[in-house]
Amino acid sequence: AQTVTQSQPEMSVQEAETVTLSCTYDTSENNYYLFWYKQPPSRQMILVIRQEAYKQQNATENRFSVNFQKAAKSFSLKISDSQLGDTAMYFCAFMKRGYGGATNKLIFGTGTLLAVQP
């Protein structure tokens, strides 16, 4: 069974600063995907960034980037130039790669509550 661990329940960062959220996972699968989802106070689940495990290059989406270390099973999220609107719960998630239309569920970590301070 796969597990996802986020060891930082809460974090705080000053506006315009950089912050890194940690995530580790455990799996025996070789083909999978990793995601970071943001859940603001509205409770909407918003996809921030995704990484295919077979790609060595770290994914980047504007101010958001990841540090994917497959051997270490680590998938951290770096937020640069933090903005007040980044305040939210951040969930790391794992999904096995499916074939032929097979569907696979997301397995979430327990989340990190990020507060961006003005």
Place this chain on the structure above:
Amino acid sequence: AAGVIQSPRHLIKEKRETATLKCYPIPRHDTVYWYQQGPGQDPQFLISFYEKMQSDKGSIPDRFSAQQFSDYHSELNMSSLELGDSALYFCASRRGDGYEQYFGPGTRLTVT
């Protein structure tokens, strides 16, 4: 761009009542997932459908059932509601040749 639609957005039921939650996936998305998020918890997978067939099942109580219809919308039926069923229920959809799941706004169910 079209998003996943869930209805109702809020629902208040009493213990032992029945509730039906509806999900309308993004057009041309053929896979639907249901997740339950309790207070202060991470979302937990309940059940999924691909091309109108159940494809995977998680920690879904026997009191709950779900199906996907010919137009790809899905309904989650919950019977004999308990206080512990109070949660945010998310539906997510995925295109068959993609891997990203897109979440709806959720249905907040309160059982009193």
